[in-house]
Amino acid sequence: GARISFSGQVRNYRQTVSQVVNLLGSEANAANYLSKCIYSIGLGSNDYLNNYFMPLFYSTSRRYNPEQYANVLIQQYTQQLQALYNYGARKFVLIGVGQIGCSPNELAQNSRDGRTCVERINAANRIFNSKLKGLVDQFNNANSDAKFIYIDVYGIFQDITSNPSAYGFRVTNAGCCGVGRNNGQITCLPSQRPCRNRNEYLFWDAFHPTEAANVIIGRRSYNAQSPSDAYPIDIRRLAQL
DSSP, rough: OOOOOHHHHHHHHHHHHHHHHHSHHHHHHHHHHHTTTTTEOOOOOOHHHIIITTTTTTTTTHHHHHHHHHHHHHHHHHHHHHHHHHOOEEEEEEEEOOOOSSHHHHHHHHHSSSSSSOOHHHHHHHHHHHHHHHHHHHHHHHHTTEEEEOOHHHHHHHHHEEEEEGTTOOEEEESOOBBSGOOOOOOOTTTTOOOOOOOEEEESSSSOOOOOHHHHHHHHHHSSSTTEESSSSHHHHHHHH
């Protein structure tokens, strides 16, 4: 399917800002309006799922080790965030990547028992998340008029998979809808009947969490249940600034 890259989305945003300036009558009015908005940005998953860990199709894993690849992603991310800041964005929520090595697709392809998460993938995700959290500090230190926060989706997922029954989940290693091992080798097909008890599944398909899982992530992102959920503050406090 067609996708708009993040750089393309930033270009679209710049065009939208020019329309906001026209609507509100001045750049000052537009700047005041945009400074109250919250910009929620979650990316990186596809860079790993559909690029770095697909060596038959992409050369990135041969060109970069996980540390180097994370640096490349963060370098581009920095430029894109700076562009958003230059065009009025002041409240940023940067969402880390989850445990991609625990997705039904990766379990189907790379886990012997279909349950044990793929550590080499999760290890690469942790490197990226660590650098993203550092980027939050970098931007906050450089821009006193802005606030950047980091959401630790990886840690929230880890909590859920460590004690799924506490969150109402019965199945954490297979998709509610899909084909093959773990319902993860092929994602949902047209007209395919999904599972009846989707609220008991952590994953909807080969890659994506269910609504039930996203509700938990959303609630903990907005109102952190543990100090590690959000850094340095949660979305609720960001909204109050």
